[in-house]
Amino acid sequence: DQQVKQNSPSLSVQEGRISILNCDYTNSMFDYFLWYKKYPAEGPTFLISISSIKDKNEDGRFTVFLNKSAKHLSLHIVPSQPGDSAVYFCAAKRPLGEKLTFGTGTRLTIIP
């Protein structure tokens, strides 16, 4: 049962434009959501997170939006840069838990 889904395995965006990565979840009990970025041959690195009590969190070029009624979150990157080319994973956490459930990842390619 895939509780966190990233339905787009890949996405290509031109440099300078907006990149939008999407994530859907099925468990309404999740209380915290995170995005991780992964370069080849490296471990994932934490990018940005959002609590379920908020609908938006912004950090520089990165903004995460949460739509609880739709069980959907998205990561916006504006403007996209070549260094943003990577695999992006969304993850979710249950209350009082220490485990994260990860999606399958979306490979973002920024075209110069």
Place this chain on the structure above:
Amino acid sequence: DAGITQSPRHKVTETGTPVTLRCHQTENHRYMYWYRQDPGHGLRLIHYSYGVKDTDKGEVSDGYSVSRSKTEDFLLTLESATSSQTSVYFCASAGTSGRRAYEQYFGPGTRLTVT
């Protein structure tokens, strides 16, 4: 960033042999995790630890065991390696070093090939 190292970084082994992967963190983090990453599956939790000698199973724990005798070290053992365990293995830690406990910090990964 948390100081997390994994060893070895690459390993090739034969079916049926035991394999142990090591994770070492220097952040005094309480929680440690082992994941495997496979195409089409993302990151899947194998086992995790919430303290010294305290471990629990994740979603893909069959064929794996773990041990944590010290806060800084978390070992993953494949008792008898199979080709289906060919994967990239990531260790992560989270906890009480001033960061929120649910933000996990990952090691660089171990690429394991079982022939």
